[in-house]
Amino acid sequence: MITVGVTGGIGSGKTTVCKEWEKLGANVVYADDLAKELMVTDDRLRESLIEAFGEDTYHPDGRLNRPHLIHQAFEEGRVEELNQLVHPAVARKFVEISNEAKQAGEEMVVEEAALLLNNGRPENLDLVVIVRSDREDRLERVSKRDSVSKKKVMDRDENQPDFNKLTHLADYTIENNGTLEDLRKKSIQLYHKIIQEYGGEKNSGVF
Template sequence: MVTVGVTGGIGSGKSTVCDIWAQLGAYVLNADDLAKKVMVTNAEVKQQLIDVFGVESFSDDGKLNTNHLASEAFEKGRVKELNAIVHPKMPEAASQIIKEAEAQGYEVFVYEAALLLENLEPGFLDYIVLVLADEKHRIKRVKERDRSSEAHIQQRIDKQRDLKKATDQVDYVIRNNGSLEELEKKAEIIYQNFI
């Protein structure tokens, strides 16, 4: 089984590329979804979250209080504290899911993560794909998707790493400044290379 990491800034189209590959038969794992799962199922992580961010981190029925954690992490500038608790447990959790996907007969496993290049362990994935798009396209897409203001989106973009400077760290670059059909063609060609 081929393992592939996909990254890109907000509104670049990385999730759309992953959706296209899922339709072609890939197993797709989203890092944010995995992180939420780790926060709820890993007892050590759960306890650390309560110790650092308070009992409000979980509701009475044990569900993750994402609003509280997002408020603590993003509005109070404590993202590094949250990442320090969750990120060390991610490779082990992802490896387990990779094994399960392989056992189920998947030929391609895709790991989608915004901070992939920052947190990647050497040799963890066979290929890295970077999805890039011009800022105006990214703003337009996020505006349509999230109904956010342009100023809010710009703030989020400004906080992210400039991935245009990371092209030498990846195996494939998909430039997504055209139509969905163009993106589908580019994604399909790369997928064929994987298999």
């Protein structure tokens, strides 16, 4: 079994790549979705969040108080503090999912995460793929998708890495500056290339 990390800036198309891979049989873990789940279900993480951000982090019925946490993280400048608590929990769970997938005989497990390379290349991944797209295209896509202003998208983008400076950490780079169909075709090509070539020498490349 092979473990692959897929990353890229907001609106780069990394989720589209992963959705195509899911159709082909990959087990994809979306880090943002997993983080939201763990902030409610992981007792260890819950305790850490309450200690850091206060009792208001959760509603009395146990639900995550997202407005409070978003305010603390983004308006109080504590994004990195939040990441330092959540990311280790996500990493632990991904290892658990990967082990279960290996035992089940699955051929590929994927972690889709915008902040995958924040602390260098993760040691638990066999391959890393970066999806890149021109910034203006990314801002336009997300603005339309989320019905928000480009300014808000820019603010979110500024909290993410500059992936043009991280390509040395990736085995493959997918350039997404064409149509959606172009991206889907590149995604399918790369999936089959990885499945076919893994086990031999890994050749880096741009798609």
